[in-house]
Each structure stands twice: as C-alpha cells, then as structure tokens.
Amino acid sequence: YDTELYETKPCDSNVCFEALHGALGDCSCNVDTIDYFNNVKIFPRIQSLVSKDYFRFYKVNLKKECPFWADDSRCAIKYCHIKTCTKESVPGYANGYENEHELEAPAVKYTKEAQSGCSNDPDLDLDLGYLNTTISAASQYEIAKWKAHDESLEKFCGNDDRDAEAEYVDLSLNPERYTGYKGPSAHRIWRSIYQENCFRPKLNPYESFPYVLSTDLSNMCLEKRVFYRAVSGMHTSINIHLCSKYLLSEKSVGFAAPPEGEWGPNIEEFQRRFDPSQTLGEGPNWLKNLYFVYLLEMRALAKAGPYLEKEEYYTGNPTEDEETRLAIRNMLGVIYTFPDHFNESSMFSGGSQAANLKEEFREHFWNISRIMDCVGCDKCKLWGKLQTQGLGTALKILFSATWDNPESDAEQSPLSLRHRVQRLQRTEIVALFNAFARLSNSIRELENFRILLNSNKQTNSRQNTFGGPRDAVDNKMNVKKEQCTSGGSKPRLGS
Numbered sequence: 001y002d003t004e005l006y007e008t009k010p011c012d013s014n015v016c017f018e019a020l021h022g023a024l025g026d027c028s029c030n031v032d033t034i035d036y037f038n039n040v041k042i043f044p045r046i047q048s049l050v051s052k053d054y055f056r057f058y059k060v061n062l063k064k065e066c067p068f069w070a071d072d073s074r075c076a077i078k079y080c081h082i083k084t085c086t087k088e089s090v091p092g093y094a095n096g097y098e099n100e101h102e103l104e105a106p107a108v109k110y111t112k113e114a115q116s117g118c119s120n121d122p123d124l125d126l127d128l129g130y131l132n133t134t135i136s137a138a139s140q141y142e143i144a145k146w147k148a149h150d151e152s153l154e155k156f157c158g159n160d161d162r163d164a165e166a167e168y169v170d171l172s173l174n175p176e177r178y179t180g181y182k183g184p185s186a187h188r189i190w191r192s193i194y195q196e197n198c199f200r201p202k203l204n205p206y207e208s209f210p211y212v213l214s215t216d217l218s219n220m221c222l223e224k225r226v227f228y229r230a231v232s233g234m235h236t237s238i239n240i241h242l243c244s245k246y247l248l249s250e251k252s253v254g255f256a257a258p259p260e261g262e263w264g265p266n267i268e269e270f271q272r273r274f275d276p277s278q279t280l281g282e283g284p285n286w287l288k289n290l291y292f293v294y295l296l297e298m299r300a301l302a303k304a305g306p307y308l309e310k311e312e313y314y315t316g317n318p319t320e321d322e323e324t325r326l327a328i329r330n331m332l333g334v335i336y337t338f339p340d341h342f343n344e345s346s347m348f349s350g351g352s353q354a355a356n357l358k359e360e361f362r363e364h365f366w367n368i369s370r371i372m373d374c375v376g377c378d379k380c381k382l383w384g385k386l387q388t389q390g391l392g393t394a395l396k397i398l399f400s401a402t403w404d405n406p407e408s409d410a411e412q413s414p415l416s417l418r419h420r421v422q423r424l425q426r427t428e429i430v431a432l433f434n435a436f437a438r439l440s441n442s443i444r445e446l447e448n449f450r451i452l453l454n455s456n457k458q459t460n461s462r463q464n465t466f467g468g469p470r471d472a473v474d475n476k477m478n479v480k481k482e483q484c485t486s487g488g489s490k491p492r493l494g495s
C-alpha cells in the first residue's frame, strides 16, 4: 500500500493533536467533552480514590505459566522488578477479609441461623410452610456444574484471586512506567492479541498485515469495532504511560538526582508512537481509541454504580473505610452527571446471531486475559493483567444480562449488606477502578504532552528567528532539535 501518502507530510510538533478533536465515532460523544470532564472532574477524584488502602493492594498471580508458548524473555532493565507484600502488611488481611466470599455467599441466606429471625412470628406455621429442600448428592454435583457453567458465561477474563501462588502487590510501590520491555517478545503479545484475538475485517486487503487499519474499521460491525477499539485504547494507554514516565537518566548527573534514576516525559518517544507521519496516519486514531475505552469503562461504572455504592470497601480501618465509601459515592455522583454516556443497548441486539457474536466477543477477551500471562516483564505483566481485568469487568457489567438491573438484588435482600448477592470479587473492583484511573491519567498526560509540544514549538520558532539558546528543559525531556524529518523516518506500523 501507498506509504508515500503519509510520509510526505512534514512532521509538525503538534500534529498528533490536530486530529484529536470532535466526534469520537461509534457514540454520540466527542473528544473535547471527555477531555474537559476527565481533566477537571474525574482525574483528581480517581487518583485520590485509588491511593486508598482498598485499591492500593492488588492480588495477582505473576507466576502463572504462559498457556500458549514458552516464555523467552527477560526484563530489559532492573526497573521491571516487582515488590510484593507480605500478607500481614495488607490492611485488614489479619481480620479475615480473604474469607469474605464465604461470608457473602448466597447460600448463607438459607442457613438455619440466618432464618432464625422468623421463628418468633406467630403467623408463621413452620409445619405447613415446610419446604423440602433435600437434594441428592448426585443432583448437587450436577447443580454445581450448572453454576460453574453459568458463571463462566459471565466472565470476560480470568481471576487469580484464589490461586495459591497469588500475592498482594502494593501498586503505589510499583508505578506503571518505562521498563525497556520491547522487541520480539512484546511484539508477539500485541500481534497475537490483534491477529488472533481481535475481530478483523472480512475483506482484509492487507492479509499479511497483523494489525487492523482504521480505514478498515468501517468494514466491521459495531460490536467488532468496539472490541478492537477497546483493546487498542488500552494499548495506547500503556504506551502513553511509558512515554510520560520515561527513564530520562539512569544515574545522577547532578548531586540532586534521585537514586532510582530520573523519570519524566519523553516527547520524542511520544511523537514516534503517535505522530501520523511515523504511524501511517494511525497515531491520532489510536489516541482516539483511548477516549473510546475510557467512555466504555466510565459507562460500566455508571451502570454498576448502585451496586458499587453499597459495597463495604472493608480494610479493617473504620475511618479509612468510611472515607473510601464517601469518595466512591462522590465520584459516582460526578460520573452520573456525564451528559453523553456510551449506549451499550444498541449492541448485541438481534436474535441468536447476536447471542453467538456476544459469546465470541467474550471468548476473545478471555484469551487476551490469558495472553497477559505470557508478558515477559513482571511490571508490564502486573499492569497488563490489572488493566485487562478492569476492562473485562467493565465488559461483563455492560454485556451480561444479570447486570441490567444491579440495584434489585441489594434492595430485595432481607439480610444485611454483607449478605447481598455478590456480583463482583474484590480484585475485580480493585482492577475496575485502577484501570479507569490509568485511562484517566493517560488523558491527563496527553494534556501535558500538548503543552510541552506547544512550548517546544514556540521555543523552536523563537530560536529560528533569533537563534537563541535552546531551553534547558528540552534537553532534560530528551527533545532533539530535529524531531522527525519528512519522508526519512520509517513508519512503525506493523513492525
């Protein structure tokens, strides 16, 4: 295909952002509305929320074997390493929140103890009302299988929660940032996600090309487009984080540099990844996909809001737990006011064909969550698993029938809050909010890059006019004078 089309355009420092306005596509929302809403209203709230103990500790199994191929990679730099926590250092662990699933299991509602409150009622004739609930062992075994089957239909991704090898990780000690993970191992992951586990246009004019071109998206139905755009948006977010927290200098240049190296935004890296002239015009579309997946996850939070508002957020510290509940209600209250939420009701509507497509959609995402066990860098794997689980939880909320009326269970439950039907595991809730926080942070980081690129452009033009010295900050930010020359740089697409 004609690469010249894209290469002739000279690289302007702000060209990544020129196309990042207006309609988002596949929804009625636009980029500018999300920008403002996120940066002003959501970003400060969600960042403060995920710093709370409940959201800081994520249980994950980073030792699971890759089910698809032998892991052949090693962390490129020492910053890939993960610091795990001892169980005792996790707030509330000693008080047994690990066992809360058992406490909250629906079966508890039917124990003698739970029902004993009724026995004093004079109108209640226990003999007449006797219900024989005996079920043979064989039937119980079968029913357990049905339950497992029904539950698996709801799941869009795996959950390590009960794995013996799962460990708690304090996310605040392991920030998502540049790790140096790249090359064949990283490419194999992305390629197998897009090539084997994303829907592709039926008539793909670039058979050998593993990724989907935005121009081909119109050949796909809405559901398949949504899937691709959600995954691509997550990919964008991961890559924005590595650009915004890039390792600028390994060792201290001056005495004031921190021992862990110096981290900050790398404009050149950002442009390499998103500038249209270096991505066959795809960069701005990938950026738009970030907004798209943000919209999906925000809609999931709004839909599950009534359920999430009633969650306990237990960590064993009553003051902290109450603060968390208040912060959740406050943030959800703001999310409810968003004027242009994604409308999932237009998806998967159309008989058995739609049901099959939904099942395919779920299976594809399930596979992507398993591919995360093949990531060859622990820190990337941690954040890859968390963000996939967060997105999988959002998809489950949006597309599982049982989520169409999330309030009803909680309202009908005659027992206390703890005994309502548990729809989400702790790790799913932690992943859902943290994944959304990552997307929110990426959108905020885009604003930083926009400002840096603008000031860079002004400095360049001033320098061209007056020949003045280059701003010292630019050097620190890894900005090179000739950022990209037209036609000279190889497009990255499909590398």
Ligand SMILES: Cc1cc2nc3c(=O)[nH]c(=O)nc-3n(C[C@H](O)[C@H](O)[C@H](O)COP(=O)(O)OP(=O)(O)OC[C@H]3O[C@@H](n4cnc5c(N)ncnc54)[C@H](O)[C@@H]3O)c2cc1C
Residues within 6 Å of the ligand: 176, 177, 178, 179, 180, 181, 182, 183, 186, 187, 189, 190, 211, 231, 232, 233, 235, 236, 238, 239, 242, 286, 287, 372, 375, 379, 380, 381, 383, 384, 492, 493, 494, 495
């Ligand atoms: C799950 C996971 C987590 C990772 N986490 C980190 C991390 O925390 N820190 C870190 O430094 N590195 C991380 N990486 C590596 C990082 O994402 C890149 O793979 C790596 O930096 C190499 O980049 P690249 O330029 O070769 O293109 P890649 O990002 O590897 O992309 C491969 C190809 O996909 C296409 N593409 C790129 N972006 C998009 C998009 N948004 N949508 C659709 N197609 C696209 C392009 O054609 C590109 O050539 C992670 C990788 C994976 C798979």
